Amino acid sequence: MQEVALVVLARPQTLAEACTLAAERGDDAKFVSGGTAVVLMLTQGLIAPETLISLDGLRGDAALPGWTAAEGTPGELVIGGGMTLADVARDPLVRDLAPSLAHAASMVGNVRIRNVATLGGNVAEADYASDPPCVLVSLGAELDVVGPEGRRTIPAREMFLDFYTTALATGEVLTAIRVPRHPRASADYLKFCSVSAEDRPCVGVATVLELTGDGEVVALDAAIGAVGSVPQRFEDVLSDEVGRVWSAEIASRVAQEYARRITPMDDARGSRAYRGRLIDVLVRRSLATVAREQEARRGA
Numbered sequence: 001m002q003e004v005a006l007v008v009l010a011r012p013q014t015l016a017e018a019c020t021l022a023a024e025r026g027d028d029a030k031f032v033s034g035g036t037a038v039v040l041m042l043t044q045g046l047i048a049p050e051t052l053i054s055l056d057g058l059r060g061d062a063a064l065p066g067w068t069a070a071e072g073t074p075g076e077l078v079i080g081g082g083m084t085l086a087d088v089a090r091d092p093l094v095r096d097l098a099p100s101l102a103h104a105a106s107m108v109g110n111v112r113i114r115n116v117a118t119l120g121g122n123v124a125e126a127d128y129a130s131d132p133p134c135v136l137v138s139l140g141a142e143l144d145v146v147g148p149e150g151r152r153t154i155p156a157r158e159m160f161l162d163f164y165t166t167a168l169a170t171g172e173v174l175t176a177i178r179v180p181r182h183p184r185a186s187a188d189y190l191k192f193c194s195v196s197a198e199d200r201p202c203v204g205v206a207t208v209l210e211l212t213g214d215g216e217v218v219a220l221d222a223a224i225g226a227v228g229s230v231p232q233r234f235e236d237v238l239s240d241e242v243g244r245v246w247s248a249e250i251a252s253r254v255a256q257e258y259a260r261r262i263t264p265m266d267d268a269r270g271s272r273a274y275r276g277r278l279i280d281v282l283v284r285r286s287l288a289t290v291a292r293e294q295e296a297r298r299g300a
Contacts, residue, residue, distance in 0.1 A: 001114060006102065007042070013057040015064055015173060022171035023148040025051050031080060035116035036109070037125045055121075058082060060075055064175060070094050073273060077179040081120025081144075085132075086111065089242035098139065098179045100187035100206055102250050104131040110198045120174040123159065126166045126230075129200035130267075134225030135189050137233055138206035141179045147172030153233060160230035184211035185219055186293035190286040192278055194269050201226040202270040205282040211288040213298060215245045222254060222283055225263040227275050234261060246291060247270050 010029075012018040022029050030049040032038045033056070041047045047253045056066050059082065066081040070093045077097040079088060084290045088094055089106035108114055108122065108131050122132055123143065136156040142155045156177075159167050168174065193252050196200040204225035210218040220241050224232040237257045264275035 004074060007052055008053060009052050011054045011057050015058055015175070016063045017054060017172040018173060019146060019148050019171050020059065021051075021053055021268065022173075025053075026170060029053055029123075031055055031124070032123040034084065034113075037121070038111050055082065056244065072097055072181075074128050074181075076181055079119055079177045079179070081174045081176055082118050083120075084115060085119060085122065086114040089114065095139050097158055097181055098187070100189040100208075101132060101135050101139065101203055103136040103177065104189045104191075104204075104206070107131050107189075119177060123156075124166060124168060124174045126160050126162075126164050127200075128163055128229055129204075131189065131191060131201065131204055131225065131227040134204050134223040134231035135187075135206040136179070137176065137231045138221045138223040139179050139182075139187065139210050140221070143174055143175055144178065145172045146175050146185065153178075163229045172219070182208065182210060182219065184297075186297075188286045188289045188292040190289070192282055194274075200269070201276040203227055203264075203275055203282055205279075205286045207283070207286040207290050209246075209287065209294055211246050211291075211294045214299070217242050217244055217246055217250070218252075220254070222258065222287070223263060224283070226269075227262055227279065230255065232258070232262050234258065237261075237265045246294070248288075251284050251287040251291070254287065255280045258283055 010021055012021055028050040030052055032052045032054055043100055048189050058064055067080040070079045070091050072093050080189055084126040085105040094103045124128055143159055147169055154167050190205045191201045192203050193199045206223045208221035211228040212218055220238045237254055241249050259280040264272050
């Protein structure tokens with residue numbers, strides 16, 4: 001095991017304290033919530049912060065009443081950044097309003113990891129092979145962040161910049177994830193593991209589909225994870241199909257074009273060629289799943 005240098009663990013009790021401390025320490029500090037990713041990276045020598053700033057104390061911050069909970073509004077689902085993946089996976093509101101996100105959260109690592117890892121931490125870590133990010137991209141989620149300079153919102157589609165790199169500025173904390181409500185749409189997350197069911201995905205596919213009563217495409221989305229540094233999504237491919245009557249040919253075109261445009265990474269979980277074939281197959285399967293659900297709703 002890599003020898004780990006001594007690290008100061010700070011335990012601020014409010015978001016304001018956490019942001020101030022992070023601004024003071026700068027690049028020498030790192031936020032930690034569940035700690036599942038940070039501790040692993042520390043022991044492997046991949047990061048070497050002088051200070052870890054625990055966000056556990058934020059549970060009692062009156063300024064963050066929804067830090068560990070989910071709340072539904074007429075237009076969106078709001079999930080606190082401190083909500084564990086296990087809670088996201090089993091929360092009735094999340095399962096009802098964002099089932100693909102609940103499903104993705106249920107597939108991260110194992111139950112021990114999910115019981116402590118948080119959705120906010122998972123997103124902020126920007127692990128290229130984690131499950132929730134590509135789902136949030138497909139759903140058009142927005143991320144509320146607070147930092148030394150105040151509050152702002154980052155679209156999930158603009159959050160992920162590179163391997164373990166996000167649009168978060170120094171000292172910013174991801175406080176909430178906002179998922180637009182799509183009551184008439186169907187969403188799916190399909191994960192393929194080449195090693196074991198608890199492993200990170202070789203390829204992850206998140207899709208969204210909404211059809212009119214006549215079968216015309218109102219909304220279509222697809223995002224691919226674990227094949228490169230960030231989730232892959234192609235707006236022009238998707239928008240070209242809006243207004244057309246749904247058919248298997250649309251699924252084929254989207255799958256083939258995604259497979260053509262993406263140059264997957266090559267690692268122990270799968271070769272470039274293997275992943276390329278999986279993209280084609282899994283996009284078709286996932287779109288077939290949401291299409292069947294839409295057809296069932298039309299016939300109900």
